Amino acid sequence: MGGVLADELQARIAAPPYDAAAMDGYAVCGPGPWTLHGRVLAGQEHDLVLSPGQAVEVATGARVPEGTTAVLPYEHARRNADVLAGDIAPGRHVRRRGEETPEGAVVLPAGTVITPAVLGLAASLAHDRLPVYRPRVRAVVSGDELVDEGVPSPGAVRDAIGPMLPGLVAAGGGVLTTLHRIPDGLDALTAQLAAEGDESVLVVCGASSVGPADYLRGALVELGAEVLVDGVHCRPGHPQLLAQLAGGRHSRRVVVGLPGNPGAALAASLTLLLPLLCAMTGRAETAPGRITRCRLDGEVTVHEHDTRLVAVEVLADRARPVGHDRPASLRGAAAADAVAVVPPRWAGDDVELLWLPV
Numbered sequence: 001m002g003g004v005l006a007d008e009l010q011a012r013i014a015a016p017p018y019d020a021a022a023m024d025g026y027a028v029c030g031p032g033p034w035t036l037h038g039r040v041l042a043g044q045e046h047d048l049v050l051s052p053g054q055a056v057e058v059a060t061g062a063r064v065p066e067g068t069t070a071v072l073p074y075e076h077a078r079r080n081a082d083v084l085a086g087d088i089a090p091g092r093h094v095r096r097r098g099e100e101t102p103e104g105a106v107v108l109p110a111g112t113v114i115t116p117a118v119l120g121l122a123a124s125l126a127h128d129r130l131p132v133y134r135p136r137v138r139a140v141v142s143g144d145e146l147v148d149e150g151v152p153s154p155g156a157v158r159d160a161i162g163p164m165l166p167g168l169v170a171a172g173g174g175v176l177t178t179l180h181r182i183p184d185g186l187d188a189l190t191a192q193l194a195a196e197g198d199e200s201v202l203v204v205c206g207a208s209s210v211g212p213a214d215y216l217r218g219a220l221v222e223l224g225a226e227v228l229v230d231g232v233h234c235r236p237g238h239p240q241l242l243a244q245l246a247g248g249r250h251s252r253r254v255v256v257g258l259p260g261n262p263g264a265a266l267a268a269s270l271t272l273l274l275p276l277l278c279a280m281t282g283r284a285e286t287a288p289g290r291i292t293r294c295r296l297d298g299e300v301t302v303h304e305h306d307t308r309l310v311a312v313e314v315l316a317d318r319a320r321p322v323g324h325d326r327p328a329s330l331r332g333a334a335a336a337d338a339v340a341v342v343p344p345r346w347a348g349d350d351v352e353l354l355w356l357p358v
């Protein structure tokens with residue numbers, strides 16, 4: 001689930017796989033009246049052949065005898081012992097072999113998002129395994145102060161980004177393979193960026209700003225990476241970064257740098273990580289049926305130069321800030337449906353919505 005088909009989906013068998021009854025009743029041959037010659041249930045194999053004027057009782061899904069011209073539902077049948085009468089047009093209530101999908105037909109193109117319906121369809125067409133593409137993502141969470149369980153001692157901080165990443169990556173159709181927590185320092189980070197692996201995306205959390213423990217740019221320079229996005233004019237989340245590692249065994253591996261502040265990391269995931277993964281998998285960034293712009297009510301602090309990302313609840317056709325959406329906090333995002341994209345010097349126009357993954 002969640003990945004996309006790496007190849008087109010072909011029908012290994014016809015659907016329906018045999019001529020089948022679409023109703024409970026009687027398989028008949030030609031016009032009535034008919035004489036009854038037994039009963040066939042779904043799943044029963046037989047070699048019955050009907051001649052004009054003959055019928056057999058059938059259950060929905062049963063293979064109808066050769067010679068069947070229609071299925072007469074119980075509701076329309078008049079039965080007297082083994083003699084049957086009723087009106088039924090030729091062809092009614094018989095699903096012919098391959099009429100929905102002939103064997104070998106391509107039913108879905110490569111790149112289709114794998115949903116429950118896709119899995120059911122694939123099974124009905126006799127597939128046991130599917131070729132699935134899910135970008136593999138490795139995460140590196142940096143920070144000497146971080147702990148991953150319990151109540152943090154003075155000076156320590158619970159890692160709040162690691163727990164968000166599997167769901168964020170899955171929302172873009174990817175899979176988080178591993179998450180490494182590393183201490184601050186150029187060497188540890190460079191080693192992680194250079195490490196072998198089959199992941200096409202590396203997410204680095206923290207170390208993205210300009211402080212003494214912010215080594216990401218240095219590590220990327222050391223590895224000769226090409227920095228494609230170096231900061232975005234949005235609040236929170238402005239120190240986010242996108243780079244591509246050059247040459248050698250990690251050729252074309254993409255690095256996404258998320259700020260250490262958890263609210264900023266989530267904002268940066270919505271603006272960089274998810275669009276990247278959606279582009280790689282050909283998925284739409286907004287689920288079908290969701291509005292992408294609406295009116296924004298309530299008090300909003302507008303920034304002079306930067307775009308503000310404001311946690312909002314969405315009520316039908318309008319959004320309302322939920323508050324608590326400072327860069328270091330996830331309280332607003334956890335209570336919100338989406339973030340509203342509020343441009344610099346916003347004057348009250350409709351705003352774009354970035355929906356939070358559920």
Ligand SMILES: Nc1nc2c(c(=O)[nH]1)N[C@H]1C(S)=C(S)[C@@H](COP(=O)(O)OP(=O)(O)OC[C@H]3O[C@@H](n4cnc5c(N)ncnc54)[C@H](O)[C@@H]3O)O[C@H]1N2
Binds near residue numbers: 158206208
């Ligand atoms: N002089 C400047 N300082 C800062 C700027 C700036 O432009 N100039 N930008 C600020 C903004 S905005 C952000 S966001 C942060 C980004 O910082 P880093 O990505 O370098 O992250 P750290 O410095 O390591 O940590 C910042 C903050 O977040 C906490 N943190 C880090 N990782 C986690 C985690 N996984 N879970 C929970 N909390 C985490 C960390 O303890 C710090 O409190 O820089 C500002 N500074």
Ligand code: MOO
Binds near residue numbers: 234237261
């Ligand atoms: O990314 Mo910082 O606001 O932008 O905390």
